[in-house]
Amino acid sequence: MKTYFLTGGDGFIGFHVAKEILKDEDNKVVIYDAHKHYIPLEESSWFKYQQYRIKELKKYGERVVRMRGDVTDKELLKQSLRKYNPEIIIHLAALPIAKVCDDYPDEARINIFESTISILEAIRNLNLNLDKFIYTSSSMVYGDFLRDNENNIIPAKENQQCNPIGIYGAMKLAGEHLVKVYSKRFNLPYSIIRPSAVYGPTDCNRRVTEIFLTNALKGKELVLDNGGLHKLDFSYIKDVAKGFVLVANSKKALNETFNITFGEGRTIKELAETIKKLIPNTKIIEKTRDVYRPNRGTLDISKAKNLLGYKPEYNLEKGMEEYLDFVKNNNLS
Numbered sequence: 001m002k003t004y005f006l007t008g009g010d011g012f013i014g015f016h017v018a019k020e021i022l023k024d025e026d027n028k029v030v031i032y033d034a035h036k037h038y039i040p041l042e043e044s045s046w047f048k049y050q051q052y053r054i055k056e057l058k059k060y061g062e063r064v065v066r067m068r069g070d071v072t073d074k075e076l077l078k079q080s081l082r083k084y085n086p087e088i089i090i091h092l093a094a095l096p097i098a099k100v101c102d103d104y105p106d107e108a109r110i111n112i113f114e115s116t117i118s119i120l121e122a123i124r125n126l127n128l129n130l131d132k133f134i135y136t137s138s139s140m141v142y143g144d145f146l147r148d149n150e151n152n153i154i155p156a157k158e159n160q161q162c163n164p165i166g167i168y169g170a171m172k173l174a175g176e177h178l179v180k181v182y183s184k185r186f187n188l189p190y191s192i193i194r195p196s197a198v199y200g201p202t203d204c205n206r207r208v209t210e211i212f213l214t215n216a217l218k219g220k221e222l223v224l225d226n227g228g229l230h231k232l233d234f235s236y237i238k239d240v241a242k243g244f245v246l247v248a249n250s251k252k253a254l255n256e257t258f259n260i261t262f263g264e265g266r267t268i269k270e271l272a273e274t275i276k277k278l279i280p281n282t283k284i285i286e287k288t289r290d291v292y293r294p295n296r297g298t299l300d301i302s303k304a305k306n307l308l309g310y311k312p313e314y315n316l317e318k319g320m321e322e323y324l325d326f327v328k329n330n331n332l333s
């Protein structure tokens, strides 16, 4: 049996990565998660989605072990790692919302930067049989994407300079540097994954895809800030989860960094129009608002395609259709 240890494994991405890993019956997943949530409960679906995820993973019986613990709790983390001696660690636990990080920088420091040191130190001090440590970073490390002479946004490449413009991106980039230092000094085998705008079943951090879909289902307007021309590389969770497992199992991914997204920037307006096609009564309005976020777009995924055979299958239309089916079938909107 191969053991994967997932910090933050009860969250949105962690749940889907766990399911992808468990498709192979020789794999076991240990979930280590503090069950944190970031949106006031009255505005969030966190509680029902959390229950849903836990219930789904219980179907795998003894191949899933769940531990409630904080990554910054050094003793508990060490005990857990020693007990399960995983071959693969996927570090997903973090405060994952850029706006909340800007508002609560100390929480961002503790849950992104310190949690990363905590797990790196635990690995350094234990004699684990580790094949790979995977650090979950973000496209927010790039900051504003570069532009060509005609002012078009250039797809972001893993080896370009990173210039984050918010606390979340800065903390994630600091974590990347730590991982590389532990690799150089203490021989840590690692891979870094940079996802972006991940969406799909059970996301409940009130990202734009969830907000628009649930608003449309409730007959509420979809509001486009400043025309909705901002582009994101919307990435369906099933593609992203497959990308994580490819990175985890490929020798070619060792000590490398990968963009794992769909690989096409689409506007927020296109997202709203896609939802309107699925839910025709949807009303879309525009508002002028001051929004502070990096100008983003397509992430270049040719490295993951060429080295690992990564092949995302869900464009925005296909992904949103499946996401809507899930929400309707599970009566969870």
Ligand SMILES: NC(=O)c1ccc[n+]([C@@H]2O[C@H](COP(=O)([O-])OP(=O)(O)OC[C@H]3O[C@@H](n4cnc5c(N)ncnc54)[C@H](O)[C@@H]3O)[C@@H](O)[C@H]2O)c1
Pocket (backbone or CB within 6 Å): 007, 008, 009, 010, 011, 012, 013, 014, 032, 033, 034, 035, 036, 037, 069, 070, 071, 072, 091, 092, 093, 094, 095, 096, 097, 110, 111, 115, 136, 137, 138, 139, 194, 195, 196, 197, 198, 199, 204, 205
């Ligand atoms: N969702 C996206 O679009 C996206 C994009 C880029 C990167 N990421 C990164 O992917 C990872 C997972 O994000 P998500 O969307 O699944 O968020 P999520 O909030 O659904 O999951 C995060 C999980 O981490 C846990 N956690 C947080 N701090 C912890 C701590 N100190 N100790 C133990 N557990 C802790 C939470 O309880 C939660 O279950 C994060 O690192 C996030 O920054 C997400």
